[in-house]
Amino acid sequence: MATQTESESNAGGVLMRDRLVKRVGEAVAAGFVLAIGGLLAWILSTQVDYRLLSSPLIARRFAEAFFLVVRIVAISSVLSVSFGLLVGLGRISTSDVTGRIAKGYVEFFRGTPLLFQLFVIYFGVPRLWATGQFPISDWAVPAAIIGLTLNHAAYVGEAIRGGIDAVPEGQMEAARSLGMSRVMALREVVLPQAWRNALAAIGNDQIILVKDTSLLTVIAVPEIMSVFRNINSNQLDPWTPLVWVCVLYLVITMSMSQLVNGLERRSDWGSDSGMLGWLSGLSSKGGDGGDNS
Amino acid sequence: MSDDRPVDRRQYLTAVGVGGLTAVAGCAGGGDGGDGDDGSDGGDGGDGDDGSDGGDGGDGDDGSDGGDETTETITIGSDIPYAPFEYRNEAGDLIGFDVDIAEAVFSGQLGLDYEFQETGFDGIIPSLNNANFRVIMSAMTINEQRAESVDFSDPYFTAFQTVLVLEGDDISAREDLQGETVGVQRGTTGEAAAEDLQEEFDGDLEIESYDQITGAFDALLNNQVSAVINDNTVSAEFAAENDGVVFLEGDGVAADRDDAPPYLTLTIEEYGIAFRQDDDEFREEVNGALAAIRENGTYDEIYNEYFEA
Numbered sequence: 222m223a224t225q226t227e228s229e230s231n232a233g234g235v236l237m238r239d240r241l242v243k244r245v246g247e248a249v250a251a252g253f254v255l256a257i258g259g260l261l262a263w264i265l266s267t268q269v270d271y272r273l274l275s276s277p278l279i280a281r282r283f284a285e286a287f288f289l290v291v292r293i294v295a296i297s298s299v300l301s302v303s304f305g306l307l308v309g310l311g312r313i314s315t316s317d318v319t320g321r322i323a324k325g326y327v328e329f330f331r332g333t334p335l336l337f338q339l340f341v342i343y344f345g346v347p348r349l350w351a352t353g354q355f356p357i358s359d360w361a362v363p364a365a366i367i368g369l370t371l372n373h374a375a376y377v378g379e380a381i382r383g384g385i386d387a388v389p390e391g392q393m394e395a396a397r398s399l400g401m402s403r404v405m406a407l408r409e410v411v412l413p414q415a416w417r418n419a420l421a422a423i424g425n426d427q428i429i430l431v432k433d434t435s436l437l438t439v440i441a442v443p444e445i446m447s448v449f450r451n452i453n454s455n456q457l458d459p460w461t462p463l464v465w466v467c468v469l470y471l472v473i474t475m476s477m478s479q480l481v482n483g484l485e486r487r488s489d490w491g492s493d494s495g496m497l498g499w500l501s502g503l504s505s506k507g508g509d510g511g512d513n514s
Numbered sequence: 515m516s517d518d519r520p521v522d523r524r525q526y527l528t529a530v531g532v533g534g535l536t537a538v539a540g541c542a543g544g545g546d547g548g549d550g551d552d553g554s555d556g557g558d559g560g561d562g563d564d565g566s567d568g569g570d571g572g573d574g575d576d577g578s579d580g581g582d583e584t585t586e587t588i589t590i591g592s593d594i595p596y597a598p599f600e601y602r603n604e605a606g607d608l609i610g611f612d613v614d615i616a617e618a619v620f621s622g623q624l625g626l627d628y629e630f631q632e633t634g635f636d637g638i639i640p641s642l643n644n645a646n647f648r649v650i651m652s653a654m655t656i657n658e659q660r661a662e663s664v665d666f667s668d669p670y671f672t673a674f675q676t677v678l679v680l681e682g683d684d685i686s687a688r689e690d691l692q693g694e695t696v697g698v699q700r701g702t703t704g705e706a707a708a709e710d711l712q713e714e715f716d717g718d719l720e721i722e723s724y725d726q727i728t729g730a731f732d733a734l735l736n737n738q739v740s741a742v743i744n745d746n747t748v749s750a751e752f753a754a755e756n757d758g759v760v761f762l763e764g765d766g767v768a769a770d771r772d773d774a775p776p777y778l779t780l781t782i783e784e785y786g787i788a789f790r791q792d793d794d795e796f797r798e799e800v801n802g803a804l805a806a807i808r809e810n811g812t813y814d815e816i817y818n819e820y821f822e823a
Contacts, residue, residue: 344729344732344736347735347736347737347738348732348735348736350737352680352735352756352757352758352759353680353683353734353735353737353758354737355736355737355738356737357737358695358737358738359738360736360737360738361722361738438725439724439725439729440729441697441722441723441724441729441733441738443722443723447700447723450636450637450700450701450723451636451700451701451705451723453636453637453640454635454636454637454639454700454701455659457639457640457662457663459640
């Protein structure tokens, strides 16, 4: 109540005092760290069974799951970014047909849960064959890669479209005025800048892709959460395997953010060393002839 | 006017902040209570904030819940669907052997209200011990490992682990499973039986664990697994509904029993209702009720409804 009269007499009140706000912020942050740190220390000292944690049997199972997830992420990541690039280009296409198809694609894959998509691919698709006749007998991992790719290509596509939209109109106009075709201007001028714009959003999405692999437990992919659930239901001890789960996911996601940071540094404005600049540099050597004809 | 708004918001935030802290205290308290080592402390935190839930967790240290048992609704944790034990008909009503037994025991014999709560099977025991429900009725096999964490009622059903395969597959005996992939439900004794088999084959058996038994059945139809290891009655229901799905033949562990099914059995198991280990009084009441429905014929009636001999 005292603060009310104070703020009435002094417009802005406490918010005008930067130093105080800063100190309060520090106090809140420190309190948060203390509370969480204390809770963690308590859990680690009372709840975690270190004999089980360091058991080689469990370590081996988590390691297998970890490398499987890394493989799935690596493949889905490359595929979803490549396919997402096409989706993004489709979204800005001057062709109505392409634009609408790309838009429909994004609406569907962004508008339905990944879990649903995984069920369709894993449980639904094989049922199009007669009982027991589906030709691929190890369908879980391929289904996972297809699901993750289709889903995340929609998000990457939107990130790339956003990146392209954020490049000033004048860039395209200037390139066109130099006699470039629209496609050429896109590739040589707009896309390298759009890539830089979109990189943070794409990186964000790819980190979400890593975490989305946890859903694969429901289609019997022996990934990290599956191992956790199996150990928890056998040992009836949640915290010990949870420590493994936490560390393994962070290893993957933090490496991914390092990679994204590295890519962002490399693709500075106006530099040729950008990832896409480099890629289009490679492809333009072969593609030029076709463009000019 | 505009000066008032930040104050309102601040007051709101303060209120939320305090509420949030209480909630955190409540959660931590609930955990304590469940453990049973310093329950008094935990019960307090839970009660202040969301009475029913926290209160349950805090009960670990005394028998105070004995008094209000008659007014409380018994919540039953169950992994649904698991036909014919617990599943939903087309209208969405929960039916099944366990459901009818629950009706006969809790409502018929003990005069209690009860309700089923859906939960995943693999986390069902921790969930019971976290006081998310009062008992487990989920076609749960009594075994030593589970009995370390929960107490079981007297057995109310006998089941056998059996193997389903597709007709015309080249799997015709137990040994043929070596090198194959089998589907199971996560956390079940079917999974345990598969793991035993895997050990017997020196690891030469791949196990795919599904969240629900229906996932494993789908995988069999979809050529993802060559066999499903699961309780006989549940598998029988599925085999009856799907042409081309058959039991693996052979003499199993139950071959010399009268009630043994006429196909390969991997294990013999008995189902029980699971209780928290501090719930002895209630468990005894339920045991009494189970004995009573066996005696007065209700049990046989229910049994015959789902498993005609």
